[in-house]
Amino acid sequence: EPEVTQTPSHQVTQMGQEVILRCVPISNHLYFYWYRQILGQKVEFLVSFYNNEISEKSEIFDDQFSVERPDGSNFTLKIRSTKLEDSAMYFCASRTAGYGYTFGSGTRLTVV
C-alpha cells in the first residue's frame, strides 16, 4: 500500500535554529498538508498546499513557518527560528480528490 514518508523520525535542535522537516507524499496525490501534535493534545492543522501554493493556513502557521515543494516529489516544512513551544510531533499528509487523508509516521521535534 502506498505510504507517505517522513524524515527524520526524530530531531533535536537548539532554540533559535532553523529546521527543515521532509515528506514524500504519495505520488499521484495532489493535496498536501502539515499537522502537528503537542504531546498529549489533539492533532492541529497547520497548512494545506495545492497546485504549488498554500491554499489555507492556521493561526499557528505564522511567519516562522514556510512550506515548499521543491522538486515535484518532496514536500518540506521549514521553521526558521525554533522556539521551545515548537516541540511537537509533526505529521505530513496527502490525498487525492474523493479519498481520505494518508498520514506519514511523523517527525518528533524537540527544541532544547
Add this chain to the structure above:
Amino acid sequence: GIQVEQSPPDLILQEGANSTLRCNFSDSVNNLQWFHQNPWGQLINLFYIPSGTKQNGRLSATTVATERYSLLYISSSQTTDSGVYFCAGVSGNKLTFGGGTRVLVKP
C-alpha cells in the same frame, strides 16, 4: 467554526470486550475519517466514511450524516487495540480532529 467532539475521553476494556466510541460533528463537516494512533505515535487510517457502515475485521464504523454523528465499534478487543482513536471531520480542504478517545485494553 468546525466542531468535532468525541466521547468518552477514556475507556478501559478487558480483553475480549466490545465497545462503542462516538463522534459528533458540526454542520460544516461533509466527510469523516477515523484514525488509530498507536503507542509509537503513528496515525493509522481506519475508515473514510461520509455515511453508511463499513467494516474491517473486528472494527466497523457507522456515520449518520443527517444526525451529525459517527460511531466506531471495536469487537472482541485485543491489547493491540490500545491507543488513541481520533475522528476527524473534513470541511473544504481541511481535516479537523476531535480530542480523541484513549483506549486501554487489559489482558
